[in-house]
Amino acid sequence: MEDHVILVNENDEQIGTMPKLEVHEKGILHRAFSVFLFNKKNELLIQQRALTKYHSAGLWSNTCCSHPRENENTQAAALRRLQEEMGIKSPINFLHSFIYHEEMENGLIEHEYDHIFIGRFNEMPIINESEVSHWKYISIPDLLDEMNMNPENFTIWFRICLPTVLEKLSSTHFNFN
Secondary structure, three states, rough: OOEEEEEEEEOEEEEEEEHHHHHHHHOOOEEEEEEEEEEEOOOEEEEEOOOOOOOOOOOOOEEEOOOOOOOOOOOHHHHHHHHHHHHOOOEEEEEEEEEEEOOOOOOOEEEEEEEEEEOOOOOOOOOOOOEEEEEEEEOOOHHHHHHHHHHHOOOOOHHHHHHHHHHHHHHHOOOOO
């Protein structure tokens, strides 16, 4: 069965569902989430997407990202995918939401109402190799340097989300312990 995603309006109200690939081909606004886990050194756990992914294969991205299923709470979906992709059970907290629209190099379009979650995790993940090929913890300064030198090595949504996460964390002194 093909995965469907939740179509939403600009108020994040569900207006329908559609197959995931079709949504990305047409660029229709849909609900998504992105998880950012930091260790006690404030290094971010990032993943390299599996080479078998239909888009952004082999690119580095945030700890976990995906789409909730119909009738699934977005935070519960984030926890589910965190475990499915990275083998991680860890509490997460909602940070903020925003909408973005970006065309990718392969003709697909990301148009998401993205819910951002953050948390702490200090262990090694147990990756699902059909989802993730590699992982690493990286300091924010090193990550920003890598992203500036080689932006093509990172997913489009990660390049968009990371600055909003860093801005929100620095401006709110968010406590996610």
